[in-house]
Amino acid sequence: MSNLITSLVIPAIRMLTSREKIMTVRLDNREEILSVENEEDLRKLNFIKKSAGILVVDETTDPEEILEDLEVKLCAWFDSRIVHPDYLFLKGVGVVAIAENAYLLDVLLGAPLVEVKEISGRVQDKIVIVTGGAQGFGGGIAELLYAQGANVVIADLNEEAGVKITTALNATMQTNKAFFVKANVSDPESVEAMIAATVNYFGGLDVIISNAGILRAGGLDEMSPEVFSLMTDVNYKGYFLCAKYAAAIMKVQARFRENYYTDIIQINSKSGLKGSNRNFAYAGGKFGGIGLTQSFAMELMPHRIKVNSVCPGNFFEGPLWSDPEKGLFVQYLKAGKVPGAKTIEDVKAFYEAQVPAGRGCRVIDVVRAIFYIIEQEYETGQAVPVTGGQNMLN
Ligand SMILES: NC(=O)c1ccc[n+]([C@@H]2O[C@H](COP(=O)([O-])OP(=O)(O)OC[C@H]3O[C@@H](n4cnc5c(N)ncnc54)[C@H](O)[C@@H]3O)[C@@H](O)[C@H]2O)c1
Structure with a gap:
């Protein structure tokens, strides 16, 4: 009951x-x-x-x-x-x-009256879950959607970073709120509990952004079956679990309100559109994600649930690339992956030169695609590239 x-x-x-x-x-x-x-x-x-x-x-x-x-x-x-x-x-x-x-x-429910800022944002009072929302793309997406009025649930394995960003958002004293849930997207019980916590706290669910993802690069000689399974569990199965439990709530909302649209959005990658050398575990899971998006879209559009992926290019300014100790720039410099590169700047310049727009993807670029998806009622099942021209659709 x-x-x-x-x-x-x-x-x-x-x-x-x-x-x-x-x-x-x-x-x-x-x-x-x-x-x-x-x-x-x-x-x-x-x-x-x-x-x-x-x-x-x-x-x-x-x-x-x-x-x-x-x-x-x-x-x-x-x-x-x-x-x-x-x-x-x-x-x-x-x-x-x-x-x-x-x-x-x-x-x-008993909280004191305090001075709050009334805003009128693009996603005002929508209820949005961002998985992997404690840092990186997810953290930035959570911040920008919150700034545009969304009630944001930050769901992440990393409790310390998740609570920190949630507290910072709530300190802005807007009428919308942020809420942290510790969740592991590869665990069905945890995802079900994340959705239940959201419904119990805000009353429903309008948008889920399946963003949590991990990358462990490696060719066939290096990739262990265990690491392959871990990546597939987080990047591929995690998206299935988010869609499964989110759709159940979204269907109820569609049943009780005419013309009400909701969104399941996967943060995919340009590696979901084109193979990635010595990075097949990641690219394979991301390609699979697009298959899920297209199939979920067909199943769920009768319930006015749109399902789309966003495929960002490399987020050079985020921790995956720029972390001073573990970031890919440092790793590639040490591994001599970029011929002639002597500094991190050299490695960065090499990668930036591969993008027609001449720079890495930023959070705002991804969020603009998210707004397009949410505001559009006549589109579903798409993989929206946000790659500065690095990947062009056929
Ligand atoms: N960084 C890039 O260049 C880039 C480019 C294209 C797409 N992406 C995609 O964007 C998404 C976010 O990547 P990022 O670079 O911001 O990553 P990140 O490593 O900076 O952040 C990922 C977050 O997900 C959380 N997380 C990891 N496993 C989890 C799990 N099982 N359950 C819940 N939370 C978990 C981590 O704690 C972390 O807070 C990923 O899906 C990634 O594939 C990243």
């Missing part, structure tokens, strides 16, 4: 209580709420204001019947009022708070 509350009832409530604007909702099932018997007692709880609008749902055992009861009651509610209820009370399950944004949601 609690699984169905998260995977069905909460995302449905988010859609059913929304009129023009899509709401942010959260289930609160603290002990003191679970023991409440009726609306009168609920109103005695100290965080509930006297003027709060409460709608009581009578059916609380069968999730489909909860929703039927709710649909009828919400119709009656909106017949006589313009504003949505502040809380839905489901006896023995908890209270679902409903608000225009994540800050107001916190206030409804």
